[in-house]
Amino acid sequence: MNNLTQYSELIWNGTLETLYMVGVSLFFAVIIGLPLGILIVITRKDHIAPCQFIYRILDTIINIGRSIPFIILMVAIIPFTRKLVGSSIGTTAAIVPLAVAAIPFVGRVVESAMLEISPGVIEAARSMGATPLQIIMKVLLPEALPGLILGITLTAINLIGYSAMAGAIGGGGLGDIAIRYGYQRFRVTVMIATVVVLVLLVDIIQWIGNKIAAYYDHR
Amino acid sequence: MIEIRGLYKNYITAQGSLTALSNINLNIKEGEIYGIIGPSGAGKSTMIRTLNLLEVPDRGSIMINGEEITALNKKELRERRKKIGMIFQHFNLLSSRTVRGNISFPMEIAGVPDAEREEKVEKLMELVGLSDRADHYPSELSGGQKQRVGIARALSNDPEILLSDEATSSLDPESTDSILKLLKKIRDELNLTIVLITHEMDVIKKVCDRVAVMEEGQIVEEGKVIDIFVNPQQPVTRRFIKTVIDYNLPEGLNITQKGRLVRVSFKGESTHKPLISLLIKKYNIDANILYGKIDEIQGIPFGTLILDLEGSDESIDEALEFIGQLGLAVEVLTDEQSNSI
Ligand SMILES: Nc1ncnc2c1ncn2[C@@H]1O[C@H](COP(=O)(O)OP(=O)(O)OP(=O)(O)O)[C@@H](O)[C@H]1O
Numbered sequence: 001m002n003n004l005t006q007y008s009e010l011i012w013n014g015t016l017e018t019l020y021m022v023g024v025s026l027f028f029a030v031i032i033g034l035p036l037g038i039l040i041v042i043t044r045k046d047h048i049a050p051c052q053f054i055y056r057i058l059d060t061i062i063n064i065g066r067s068i069p070f071i072i073l074m075v076a077i078i079p080f081t082r083k084l085v086g087s088s089i090g091t092t093a094a095i096v097p098l099a100v101a102a103i104p105f106v107g108r109v110v111e112s113a114m115l116e117i118s119p120g121v122i123e124a125a126r127s128m129g130a131t132p133l134q135i136i137m138k139v140l141l142p143e144a145l146p147g148l149i150l151g152i153t154l155t156a157i158n159l160i161g162y163s164a165m166a167g168a169i170g171g172g173g174l175g176d177i178a179i180r181y182g183y184q185r186f187r188v189t190v191m192i193a194t195v196v197v198l199v200l201l202v203d204i205i206q207w208i209g210n211k212i213a214a215y216y217d218h219r
Numbered sequence: 220m221i222e223i224r225g226l227y228k229n230y231i232t233a234q235g236s237l238t239a240l241s242n243i244n245l246n247i248k249e250g251e252i253y254g255i256i257g258p259s260g261a262g263k264s265t266m267i268r269t270l271n272l273l274e275v276p277d278r279g280s281i282m283i284n285g286e287e288i289t290a291l292n293k294k295e296l297r298e299r300r301k302k303i304g305m306i307f308q309h310f311n312l313l314s315s316r317t318v319r320g321n322i323s324f325p326m327e328i329a330g331v332p333d334a335e336r337e338e339k340v341e342k343l344m345e346l347v348g349l350s351d352r353a354d355h356y357p358s359e360l361s362g363g364q365k366q367r368v369g370i371a372r373a374l375s376n377d378p379e380i381l382l383s384d385e386a387t388s389s390l391d392p393e394s395t396d397s398i399l400k401l402l403k404k405i406r407d408e409l410n411l412t413i414v415l416i417t418h419e420m421d422v423i424k425k426v427c428d429r430v431a432v433m434e435e436g437q438i439v440e441e442g443k444v445i446d447i448f449v450n451p452q453q454p455v456t457r458r459f460i461k462t463v464i465d466y467n468l469p470e471g472l473n474i475t476q477k478g479r480l481v482r483v484s485f486k487g488e489s490t491h492k493p494l495i496s497l498l499i500k501k502y503n504i505d506a507n508i509l510y511g512k513i514d515e516i517q518g519i520p521f522g523t524l525i526l527d528l529e530g531s532d533e534s535i536d537e538a539l540e541f542i543g544q545l546g547l548a549v550e551v552l553t554d555e556q557s558n559s560i
Pocket residue numbers: 230231232237238239257258259260261262263264265266418
């Protein structure tokens with residue numbers, strides 16, 4: 001009985017840590033990834049602000065960012081993390097590599113959502129004398145909104161997966177618990193409970209994402 | 220109103236350079252509905268898109284109300300565009316906005332105050348007959364209704380010119396007719412100048428005052444719609460006219476051509492002259508009517524006769540000259556043509 005309360009508290013705290021890591025890193029990933037995605041869309045040729053130079057650079061950065069395995073990225077940016085949050089271990093410190101890993105992902109997600117908008121709609125706005133900024137704010141963002149929401153949902157779910165590895169730098173969270181208790185100490189019950197919570201979490205996030213996207217989708 | 224001089228446009232493609240527009244010259248008058256027709260790839264879209272510089276010409280001048288628009292800077296061009304409405308084949312409405320929101324959109328871009336905008340939206344919805352659909356999204360509308368939203372949206376900043384690129388090409392015949400009527404109505408009520416592109420001669424016949432026929436980047440024929448119908452000069456024009464006015468004789472009919480086969484086309488008053496009896500009396504020739512049809516283009520009667528003229532060569536020549544003097548268009552059909560009529 002005692003064990004049960006102890007473990008449920010453990011899992012509860014782990015859940016909060018996971019949500020904290022994922023939530024905060026997602027927030028920063030979107031803050032930076034969204035403008036990045038917009039920029040890579042509008043600098044394409046035939047778009048509203050064509051610029052091969054910027055497009056190439058951003059495209060390359062995103063590709064490199066996405067091809068580095070998370071565990072390596074986490075270790076590689078330790079000095080940067082320490083500079084930014086004053087420490088390289090702990091839950092807060094884990095947020096930095098998570099956000100960094102998610103930025104290029106969000107960039108691509110934004111790009112693909114915005115490329116789905118029919119060029120004709122953008123052309124119509126141009127024919128009305130809209131400025132590039134007006135096109136971004138009044139056409140690209142609202143028209144891509146359902147796709148953006150689904151993309152951000154996907155990012156959140158990926159971040160939950162990545163956050164399991166954050167245990168390696170003392171980040172805590174559900175994944176960490178599963179590894180420490182389940183794998184290293186053979187507490188199978190704990191591991192199963194953790195996995196169940198993770199599955200639930202992913203399901204709930206996907207469900208909410210779908211609901212919000214559907215609400216804004218009038219296509 | 221719109222004066223186009225020496226317009227050229229090339230596209231550089233992987234297969235080399237492609238001439239989309241070649242020495243285009245046009246004058247479009249205020250308040251007229253000007254049609255541009257041509258086969259696919261003729262350069263019609265390229266042409267109309269140069270009028271608001273969605274496509275920048277390589278060479279040439281485009282004057283709108285005496286202002287050279289190719290010389291405008293970016294900011295001036297955006298201001299200019301607010302006075303040029305455009306509608307599209309695929310409507311290009313914002314799926315995230317309702318009818319009301321879509322019509323309001325250009326005014327938001329132009330910075331029109333809220334109250335004024337709302338009032339204008341109501342008026343425009345009434346004009347295009349969509350007041351009962353105000354809060355519907357485009358996905359809940361029929362094609363014809365979507366194009367009405369497109370038109371209302373294009374009119375929201377009180378443009379002087381409306382550009383229409385195949386606006387009825389994805390609509391069924393009934394919606395097409397109602398959209399064409401609407402275009403005519405707004406031209407009459409708002410004294411708008413409308414430039415419309417189409418590949419359907421029926422559209423030209425129903426609403427246009429004048430028409431230019433394009434082929435391979437050039438304007439090959441231009442004039443009043445009725446004149447073009449009565450007296451087409453170019454093979455491409457004839458092909459288009461054939462799509463709405465059927466010259467074909469019923470297959471079962473066996474023509475045995477005896478004399479010279481001619482096509483006489485006439486319009487307006489001349490439809491009332493007793494042509495055949497004059498020919499017979501004055502020139503002593505026989506005129507067999509092989510085919511006859513009277514049509515009308517926007518209220519002007521217009522007809523076609525295919526005659527087989529029998530008599531001496533000189534008297535036929537004289538008769539043809541006489542028909543020409545009456546103001547009728549005559550065309551002697553070659554053997555090839557007479558096989559295909
Ligand atoms: N952006 C472009 N790049 C390269 N070639 C182009 C481009 N736009 C048009 N063209 C070419 O220019 C020519 C004229 O095209 P345009 O779209 O003006 O024809 P159109 O008369 O409107 O034809 P349609 O009836 O099929 O719409 C075509 O051969 C087309 O392939």
